[in-house]
Amino acid sequence: MSKGRHEPADILSLVAEKANSLPLPERRAFLLRGLALAGAAAAGPVLAAVDPDDALPPNIPPWTRSLGRGVVTVPYGVPSEFEANVIRRTVPWLTANNISSISFTPLPELKGIITPNGLVFERYHAGVPDIDPDQHRLMIHGLVERPLVLTMNDLMRFPSVSVIRFIECPANGGMEWRGAQMEALQFTHGMLSCCEWTGVPLSVLLEEVGLKKGAAWVLAEGADGAAMTRSIPLEKALDDTLVVYAQNGEALRPEQGYPVRLLNPGWEGNTSVKWLRRLEIGDQPWYQREETSKYTDLMPDGRARKFSFTQETNSVITFPCPEKPLTQRGRYEIEGLAWSGRGRIRSVDISLDGGVNWRRAELKGLVLPKALTRFSFMWDWDGSPALLQSRAIDETGYVQPTLTQLRAVRGVESIYHKNSIHTWRLAETGEVTNVQID
Ligand SMILES: Nc1nc2c(c(=O)[nH]1)N[C@H]1C(S)=C(S)[C@@H](COP(=O)(O)O)O[C@H]1N2
Ligand SMILES: [Mo]
Numbered sequence: 001m002s003k004g005r006h007e008p009a010d011i012l013s014l015v016a017e018k019a020n021s022l023p024l025p026e027r028r029a030f031l032l033r034g035l036a037l038a039g040a041a042a043a044g045p046v047l048a049a050v051d052p053d054d055a056l057p058p059n060i061p062p063w064t065r066s067l068g069r070g071v072v073t074v075p076y077g078v079p080s081e082f083e084a085n086v087i088r089r090t091v092p093w094l095t096a097n098n099i100s101s102i103s104f105t106p107l108p109e110l111k112g113i114i115t116p117n118g119l120v121f122e123r124y125h126a127g128v129p130d131i132d133p134d135q136h137r138l139m140i141h142g143l144v145e146r147p148l149v150l151t152m153n154d155l156m157r158f159p160s161v162s163v164i165r166f167i168e169c170p171a172n173g174g175m176e177w178r179g180a181q182m183e184a185l186q187f188t189h190g191m192l193s194c195c196e197w198t199g200v201p202l203s204v205l206l207e208e209v210g211l212k213k214g215a216a217w218v219l220a221e222g223a224d225g226a227a228m229t230r231s232i233p234l235e236k237a238l239d240d241t242l243v244v245y246a247q248n249g250e251a252l253r254p255e256q257g258y259p260v261r262l263l264n265p266g267w268e269g270n271t272s273v274k275w276l277r278r279l280e281i282g283d284q285p286w287y288q289r290e291e292t293s294k295y296t297d298l299m300p301d302g303r304a305r306k307f308s309f310t311q312e313t314n315s316v317i318t319f320p321c322p323e324k325p326l327t328q329r330g331r332y333e334i335e336g337l338a339w340s341g342r343g344r345i346r347s348v349d350i351s352l353d354g355g356v357n358w359r360r361a362e363l364k365g366l367v368l369p370k371a372l373t374r375f376s377f378m379w380d381w382d383g384s385p386a387l388l389q390s391r392a393i394d395e396t397g398y399v400q401p402t403l404t405q406l407r408a409v410r411g412v413e414s415i416y417h418k419n420s421i422h423t424w425r426l427a428e429t430g431e432v433t434n435v436q437i438d
Contacts, residue, residue: 083109085109086106086109086119087106087119088103088104088106088119089103089104089106089186089187089190090102090103091104091182091187099124099127100124100126100127100226101123101124102121102124103121104186104187104191105120105186105190105191105192106186106190107185107186107190107192107316107318107337108184108185108186108324110318112374113164113337113365113366113371113372113374114164114194114195114196114248115193115194117195117248117253117256119193120167120193120253120255120256121169121190121192123191123269123270124224125225125226125228126224126225126228127225128224128255129224129225129254129275130254131254131258131275133152133258133259134152136151136152136223136260136277137151138150138243138260139277139279140205140206140281141278141279142219142279142281143211143212143213143214143282144206144209144211144215144281145209145211146208146210147209148205148208152245155243155260156245158208160198160200161198161199161200161201161242162196162197162246163197163242163265163368164195164197164368165194165263165368166339166371166372167193167195167263167269167272168191168192168193168268168311168314169191169192169268169269170268170270170308170311170416171415171416172190172191172192172418173189173191173418173422174414174416174418175187176188176418177412177414177418178412180435180436183322183433184321184322184323185316185321185324186323188434189316189337191269192337194339194371194372195247195248197242197244197263198244198246198247199244199245199246199260199263200242200243201241201242202218202242202243202262202279203238203241205243205279206237206281209281211234212281214283215281215282215283216283216284217232217233217281217283217284217286218231218234218237218279218282219231219232219278219279219281219282219286219288220232220262220271220273220278220279221273221276221280222257222273222274222277223275223276223277224275228270228273228290229286229288230273230288230290231285231286231288231291232262232271236264236309240264240265240266241262241264242262242263243261243276244260244261244263245259256274257273257274257276258275260275261273261275261276262276265370266310266311266342266343266370267309267310267311268295268308268311268417269311270294271309291307295416297414297416298413298414299410299411299413300411300413308416308417310342311341311417311419312340312341312398312400312417313338313392313393313398313399313419314338314339314400315337315375315392315421316336316390316422317334317350317388317390317424319332319334319335319336320332320334320424320426320430320432321424321432322424322431322434324432325429325431326426326432329381331378331379331381332378332379333376333378334350334376334378334379335374335375336348336374336375336390337372337373337374337375338373338375339370340392340395340396340398342395342396342398343370343394343395344369344373344394344395345363345392345393345394346397347363347393348361348363348373348375348390348391349390349391349393350377350389350390351388351389351390352379353386353387354387354389354437355387355391355421355423358391359377361375361376361390362375362376364376375390381426385425385426386425386426387424387425387435387437388424388425388426388432389423389424391421400419401421402420402438403420403421403437404438406418406419423435423436423437
């Protein structure tokens with residue numbers, strides 16, 4: 001028997017032993033559960049076959065009439081097998097291959113403002129490197145007095161901070177510039193996550209190395225096969241940029257940059273370089289691939305706008321949505337998420353008629369700067385069709401634009417930075433579709 005975990009054969013013999021000691025009805029329920037467990041261990045999840053009439057009141061459900069699983073059957077906990085649909089997904093036509101690609105956070109299924117580590121969207125330019133933290137170094141050099149090569153242990157000796165911040169890929173919603181394409185909230189807005197990040201302020205590390213005269217930009221380079229590289233203005237680096245090694249209380253996931261990544265709160269996700277191995281200080285930007293050919297905004301006059309760092313104020317209704325339709329008339333809590341790269345969300349308005357009338361939503365729970373903010377609006381649905389919208393306003397007074405307003409400035413050639421008001425069409429049937437209105 002392996003440590004801390006039963007092999008399928010062990011489970012079967014344990015099940016048989018235990019079942020023989022039980023009266024018949026209990027034995028049946030127990031065996032079904034045991035087989036499901038053995039099956040799960042052998043070949044992924046298999047749902048226990050439970051007669052629904054057995055489980056419902058006034059009957060005592062089978063799982064109350066038998067013993068449950070013991071401690072460390074699953075040494076690192078995983079969600080219930082009944083939550084198997086709550087997963088990251090890809091858009092096949094967008095996913096040329098899974099090494100240089102993107103997966104989406106299942107926003108319709110999330111509660112509160114924290115994205116669980118296993119569900120954070122992934123964006124790789126060259127796949128996930130398997131980095132041994134003992135072999136990993138962070139080099140800081142360039143216009144500095146005392147260049148440094150830090151081990152992970154060195155890094156962890158600096159004073160750390162923990163903050164809750166969103167990360168959004170600037171391509172979030174980018175498939176919708178020319179028209180509504182995606183029939184799922186997971187795909188219209190799912191290049192988005194919000195975690196508690198722990199690490200060292202970059203300002204602390206820059207103080208340690210000592211900046212030389214003329215220092216104005218920081219180059220951040222990843223240790224992945226893409227060696228993804230971005231230029232960050234020193235002003236941001238000294239403000240709230242972090243070098244983080246933990247995410248929601250545990251080490252970064254490999255997908256998120258294990259063992260260490262940069263976090264530029266509120267800025268386009270691309271600048272939060274994962275698997276961070278090098279920081280170079282210079283007097284001007286480097287104009288790397290990811291800040292010239294990519295991650296620039298093609299404007300209507302054919303010029304490319306560079307360094308659009310801030311993720312502007314945005315919001316979306318997460319219930320109802322295409323994946324979560326309404327099932328009957330009556331009282332509902334409309335919910336959604338709002339966020340701003342400029343700071344806190346001040347307020348969110350809801351429209352049920354495509355932007356003609358607006359009503360104030362309630363902000364729920366924590367309202368933190370540069371973090372997802374959950375909003376809620378109680379509504380009695382009488383079965384009529386509706387055009388549901390949310391409009392966020394942040395603490396700087398920035399009002400989320402309509403699609404028409406955004407297109408008037410940006411045209412339709414862009415890929416990145418689409419933060420316009422989103423419309424869900426609710427049909428009499430309760431079904432929800434993705435539409436665009438003026
Ligand atoms: N080294 C490296 N860093 C990277 C990337 C990458 O491919 N390599 N992708 C970037 C992009 S485009 C985004 S949107 C974010 C996504 O962060 P996540 O995968 O943790 O969600 O990481 C950024 N950092
Ligand atoms: Mo991205």
